[in-house]
Amino acid sequence: MSTIDKINTNSWFIIANPASGNKNFSKIWKKIEQLLKNKNLDYSFAFTQFSKHEIDLVQNAIKKGYRNIISVGGDGTLNNVVNGVMLQRYVKTSNITIGVLPLGTGNDWIKTYKQTNSIEKALEIISKKTTILQDIGVITTDKNTIYYNNVAGIGYDGYIVNKLKYLKKFGALSYLLAGIYGLIFYKKSAYKILINNKELKEKCLMVVCGICKYSGGGMQFTKDVNTTDGLLDITIAKNLNFLDLIINLPKLYSGAIVNHKKVNTYKTLKITVTPINAKPFIQADGELITSGKLQISIIPKAINFVIN
Structure with a gap:
């Protein structure tokens, strides 16, 4: 046997x-x-x-x-x-x-x-x-391959995760505290982004690659996500300034931030992000990963998850 x-x-x-x-x-x-x-x-x-x-x-x-x-x-x-x-x-x-x-x-x-x-x-x-066969994201860097099931973020999103290491004792409030700290101190980075056969050069607050809706303790940076459609939901928050973020803080949690004029959303099979003269923080499902150039793609219907 x-x-x-x-x-x-x-x-x-x-x-x-x-x-x-x-x-x-x-x-x-x-x-x-x-x-x-x-x-x-x-x-x-x-x-x-x-x-x-x-x-x-x-x-x-x-x-x-x-x-x-x-x-x-x-x-x-x-x-x-x-x-x-x-x-x-x-x-x-x-x-x-x-x-x-x-x-x-x-x-x-x-x-x-x-x-x-x-x-x-x-x-x-x-x-x-009761299960759903959900898509899984794949992050490929020069050094390794990382998989994720929720949301990956480059820039501000990763910066928040980095600060959480020092704030976890505050429980759920730690995400809000880290977010506010980031609003004050995070400096935006420039990126070369290849998406849907188009090359963009942007100074961004962050680039978010979502499979699911929520990250950072309940913030919503993605639009119209479908966890089984075989596509990444991309949000590029461009040169939002401190005042933009303070005014729109509630929209980070309601998801309405994707409608801001300085925010663009895309659906794609893969995206390549190359930082320009910077080493921004990168997170996948709240875990910090290696900085540098990365490609993110998707594996459709990869794992069964038990859901409500």
Whole structure:
């Protein structure tokens, strides 16, 4: 009997990040275990022990025969789980299903699917196992390849993520504080952008490449997103000044910022962004990545996600 035969196809492998959010993890984990027992879900689990440990844990779980993964943590934990799925070579990525128990500070990915931060409700959703085969983004740099499932941002968006490292103790408020800090101190960069066979040279506040709607703790920088259409939703916020941003701060959260005269939106299969005389911050799902020239493309319908 092979390893895969020994594992029930309905079994879940749970990967939990004890450092996620600003909460008492041991207490929450006991609650999760009790809820799992109440739902009679068959599972095994592992805790992350170092940065990006999720990638190794996912690959080992898939090798053993697991096809259902639960990410317990924030957007960064989920991003690492997704990278683990995309980097493994044992099965098609579309054969893998990911559920999410949100414990992070922002929990932006779940917002697109109108899921709450409630662990009880999240487990109820997982037990029903209604899924969507979602697109996954691919960021290619000179050094490596990174996958993402929500939103990638270059410039102001990445600057906010960098500042969050020092503000996480303030919980959900940390995103607003980082955003305000960025409004005051972030200096815009110039880029050469290749999109839909057109080359643009712009001094930009940021370039956002979305699959889903939300980033930065609930801000909406993308327009008319469809997580399964095989296209990236691009937003280029050009030379918005400090006053523009202060006046339009509510629009960053309502999504109306995409209608500003200094903001352009596109749908595309891929985009290449080359910074000019700068090394801007780049983030993918709230994780900082290497700066420099990058190409972003998309893999249609790559992974099954459990949704509401």
